[in-house]
Amino acid sequence: MNLSKLPSGGLLAHLLAMIVGILLTVIMQSSSAAVATTLTALYSGVVNFDQAASLVIGAAIGTTVTGALAAIGGSVPAKRTALAHVIFNLASGLIAVICLPVFLRLISWAQENFGLDPGATSLAAFHTLFIGVGVLIFLPFVDFFASFITRLLPDRGPILTSHLDDTLLNMPPVALEATRRCMTDTAGELFRLLEQSLAAKGEIQESAQRLRVQEALIRTRDFLARIPVLTDFEPVSRGRVYLLHAIDHLTRLETHFDAPPGMTSPGTNEILQDAVRRCRQILQTGYEGLLSGQPGGVWLETIQKAATELANERRQERASVLEESAQGVWKPDQGLELLDAMRWLDRIGYHTWRASHYLGQAAMDSLTGKSHETAKSANGGD
CATH class of the missing domain: 1.20.58 (Methane Monooxygenase Hydroxylase; Chain G, domain 1)
Known part of the structure; x- marks a missing residue:
């Protein structure tokens, strides 16, 4: 997969980079590996920061696939955990897509005013930023979210041994x-x-x-x-x-x-x-x-x-x-x-x-x- 051929600029370019990030995570079965690959590409100049940011968003979304695959055949608690992970990462990814211009401006402002490294540090800050926003949005509704997950995946097995997986x-x-x-x-x-x-x-x-x-x-x-x-x-x-x-x-x-x-x-x-x-x-x-x-x-x-x-x-x-x-x-x-x-x-x-x-x-x-x-x-x- 040649990242240097990714288009730059425009909504379509961002969406294509996100899709590539998803594919990287699914292929390598690890969002961390996909992010590491993105960091290497950014450091070597193969992709610019905007493209790297879109790849990272794709990696966050792609990890939902690996989480879902890992839960296959697992216990109800394991499936609930995987489903919560999938929903949270999808929501955080969607927030990042919608607010991408705002997030990129914030990172650019931090680079100019606080001397933030325009490479790996900025990319890590960007990833932390949109995940943190997702946490802040979910946190007030955590009890409702837990109940929602429980209703979606009710435990029909033996209650006393539900912890055993x-x-x-x-x-x-x-x-x-x-x-x-x-x-x-x-x-x-x-x-x-x-x-x-x-x-x-x-x-x-x-x-x-x-x-x-x-x-x-x-x-x-x-x-x-x-x-x-x-x-x-x-x-x-x-x-x-x-x-x-x-x-x-x-x-x-x-x-x-x-x-x-x-x-x-x-x-x-x-x-x-x-x-x-x-x-x-x-x-x-x-x-x-x-x-x-x-x-x-x-x-x-x-x-x-x-x-x-x-x-x-x-x-x-x-x-x-x-x-x-x-x-x-x-x-x-x-x-x-x-x-x-x-x-x-x-x-x-x-x-x-x-x-x-x-x-x-x-x-x-x-x-x-x-x-x-x-x-x-x-x-x-x-």
Whole structure:
């Protein structure tokens, strides 16, 4: 493509240069490469500044094609991002086309009054100028724009795993962050459903929601297993360990939807009442804490304290129930069912605490990139 043969002057010349800029970006699959080519042509005198400006506008518009191609086969969030990119770049390019004479006069004025380099610096300033104007126009309507994109591309897939996108597997740190967000959403839904189950005395009503949680855990586990291992990147390796711990606890917790017989046996409700209340508090606090988006703090400390108290209560009650069963207060079967119910509640509290803890560790690691304490529980870890 011989840029030296581009016509100069007039609207038709500008439009032709823009088309060439679009073609350069599509062919090279990179607007940066197209702009670099334009800079080289400008520096060597093959094109003048007006032609280079039109080529840069074309490159900005052409990048929408590469963005659209990259989104093919991607998840809904990836397609939404690509669509937003396409619309913004097209709008910015259109603004640049309409206001091209004004922008060129502004650059010429800056060259005369501020000594702006008439070459690469001026071209970079021109590119920044029309993109900046586009940002200023879009910024006040960002919420409306986001809603518009969401309506154009509604998410019809599983909500809990909407963050998981196979195209992210080439970027392990990003893939791990997407996995963490997915686990956080799934954990919150799991905590909510279990709390409702306890409120209904162990009878889970929302079977469809439970199935969604099960499917989300399976898909998340599969996605996590396919993220490439970066052994030389310690923060990423540490984050993977936290997420593996979290998915392990969530998977174990999911199996506690089905309450043991002791939860509904006559005469056990009063004894289990305090443990059920404490367990519901743990689940509700965990749900609200994850919903808040805070990786740690008071809510996590509250869960840890309540889970520890629940575990201590189970140990104390175990000896009492066994002794009372030996004295005939409880029939052997009733005593064993009661112990099983206590153990069931204790495990719910424990796995909720540990899953919340590791998700919090992963979130803090993602936010700061610094070393954190290794996850150890107050009673000796896992």
